[in-house]
Amino acid sequence: MTWAYELRDARFDYGAEPVLRIDEIRIARAGITALVGPNGSGKSTLLNHLAFLAWPGRGSLRFHDREIGAADFRQYRRRVGYVQQKPYLFHASVRDNIELGLRIRGIDQAARRERMQKIIREFDLDAIADRQAHGLSGGEAQKVALARALVLQPEVLILDEPFNHLDKTFRLSLEDRLREIVLRDAATVILTTHDQFLAQTLSNQVFSLIDGHLLPLAAMNLFSGRCSGDRFVTGKLEIAIPPHLPAGNRLAIEANQLVLSKEPLESSMRNRFQGRILRLSDEDLWIHVTIDAGEQFHAVITPAALKDLGVSIGDAVWVSFKSTSVHLF
Amino acid sequence: MDYFIETLAAALRLIISADREIYAIVWTSIWIAVASVGIASLLGIPLGLLVAFREFPGKRLLLQGLNTLMALPTVVVGLVLYGFFTRHGPLGNWGILYTPLAIVSGQAVLILPILWNMSITAAAGADPRLGLTCQSLGASGLQQGLIFLSELRFALMAAVVAGFGRAIGEVGIAMMLGGNIEGFTRTMTTAIALETSKGEFEFGLALGLLLLLVAFIVNLLLQYFQRLAR
Incomplete structure (x- = not known):
């Protein structure tokens, strides 16, 4: 696998406050990478760095196998298309907003016109192309900002919460489009989302950002507690952990590491908890299962697996996972 | 009271009759103020953007200094520049004392802190996502600078209009550096002072009314641009 970005030992501080600590992160080239985490977890800080807009207090950054320094940032920005969570649109028409990046890059008028027409048609923006951008709804503004980034045909597309304000139809078409630019143009897409499920289904790589710590997984199951020998005690559950793990007060387990069964499994998995199904939600190709076993667990299974399991809301179910599948931090 | 009403009527007649002398003075005032604002804008707006977006030692002191200079007395500017432009001054051999250029220079110095300061405020108030x-x-x-100029155009126009209002209404600089020479450096404010001292109250009042009209238009424009900037 080749890497678009490789970050090592990056530290971001606002004043004396540490915002983000990254020991190592590698982001795959020509793939979709999702960063999942709540507000204030450092997602936007990391995106600003990956978009070559902010340099950390310390650390190293490699982009497409080249070491990048702060002095290189300006020239590398043009290789990235970046859509902020709440995009800023200029006091101009929709058309002018989309065209500005092309003008900045000195692209000639004929090429500009061709690219503009194509993106306006693809994003179904014909009806509002000559309207002032400041009168647009949240969803329309998001579309314009996405069109403004994509018209530049960037090598890397960075999207901060891109699915906010979008209706389901456009959201699905955007998901298809992101997959398409990865496959067709070998572009790298990095996006942030609150939606762990979406991150897992859309992306090739998922990272979770929690309180400025980066985890190489979608931390759908996140618990607070303390380590006690080879156990992690949450107050409601005791979870078996490998003895060599460095101690921490947070524990995370990936949703796809959980095994659901109607009876306790005879296996080497040291963690087995009985609970009841609280929620079953159908998310396109996957079923999202929430189980109350003292603590709430979130598992992802296929519709066929749910059918085989033969359970519904309120039924008793066993949740099992290996002690080696937990992450402590 | 009758005297005042008669004088006011005479002043209005002068305005309506398009008195050549009055309108020559009005024109002199306007073009000098426009030139001053042009120069002050060319300097003040880029400096404002620069100061707003850069951090440097002494920035706070500079901002306090600019705030103080917003209320710079016109006679102080006139006095200092007179010292520069007078025959024995460092710029005496330029020969610009008692010319429109001297007034333009003085008024540009007077309103530069206004343009500079209001540009800083406009840029600092810009949406943080813009940069x-x-x-x-x-x-x-x-x-980036050009995009900021475009995005902040209404707030910056408000600064330009405020500077114009200050320039056209000042008397100290126009009197001390222009010398109130008829048909050359006589502006509305210096003419009002002169005509009133000569007892030509109706002429002075006519100019005063026109100055008020200009101030009213300037104020309307200022409010218009401030409303657009919000």
Whole structure:
């Protein structure tokens, strides 16, 4: 696998406050990478760095196998298309907003016109192309900002919460489009989302950002507690952990590491908890299962697996996972 | 009271009759103020953007200094520049004392802190996402500056109009550096002072009314641009 970005030992501080600590992160080239985490977890800080807009207090950054320094940032920005969570649109028409990046890059008028027409048609923006951008709804503004980034045909597309304000139809078409630019143009897409499920289904790589710590997984199951020998005690559950793990007060387990069964499994998995199904939600190709076993667990299974399991809301179910599948931090 | 009403009527007659002398004075005042604002804007707006977006030692002191200079007394500017432009002064051999250029220079110095300070305020009040968006689109420093000028155009126009209002209404600089020479450096404010001292109250009042009209238009424009900037 080749890497678009490789970050090592990056530290971001606002004043004396540490915002983000990254020991190592590698982001795959020509793939979709999702960063999942709540507000204030450092997602936007990391995106600003990956978009070559902010340099950390310390650390190293490699982009497409080249070491990048702060002095290189300006020239590398043009290789990235970046859509902020709440995009800023200029006091101009929709058309002018989309065209500005092309003008900045000195692209000639004929090429500009061709690219503009194509993106306006693809994003179904014909009806509002000559309207002032400041009168647009949240969803329309998001579309314009996405069109403004994509018209530049960037090598890397960075999207901060891109699915906010979008209706389901456009959201699905955007998901298809992101997959398409990865496959067709070998572009790298990095996006942030609150939606762990979406991150897992859309992306090739998922990272979770929690309180400025980066985890190489979608931390759908996140618990607070303390380590006690080879156990992690949450107050409601005791979870078996490998003895060599460095101690921490947070524990995370990936949703796809959980095994659901109607009876306790005879296996080497040291963690087995009985609970009841609280929620079953159908998310396109996957079923999202929430189980109350003292603590709430979130598992992802296929519709066929749910059918085989033969359970519904309120039924008793066993949740099992290996002690080696937990992450402590 | 009758005297005042008769004088007011005479002043209005002078305005309506398009008295050549009055309108020559009005024109002199306007073009001198426009030239001053032009020069002060060319300096003040880029400096404002620069100061707003850069951190440097002494910035707070500079901002306090600019705030103080917003209320710079016109006679002090006139006095200092008179010292420069007078025959024995460092710029005496330029021979610009008692010319429109001297007034333009003085008024530009007077309103530079206004333009500079209001530009800083406009830039500092800009949406914080604007700079990040410009950078993420790959804009160079100059391109970013031009985009900021465009995005802040209404707030900056309000600064320009405020500067024009200050320039056209001042009397100290026009009198001390222009010398109130008829048909050359006589502005509305210096003419009002002269005509009143000569007892030509109706002529002075006519000019005063026109100055009020200009101030009213300037104020309307100022409010218009401030409303657009919000």
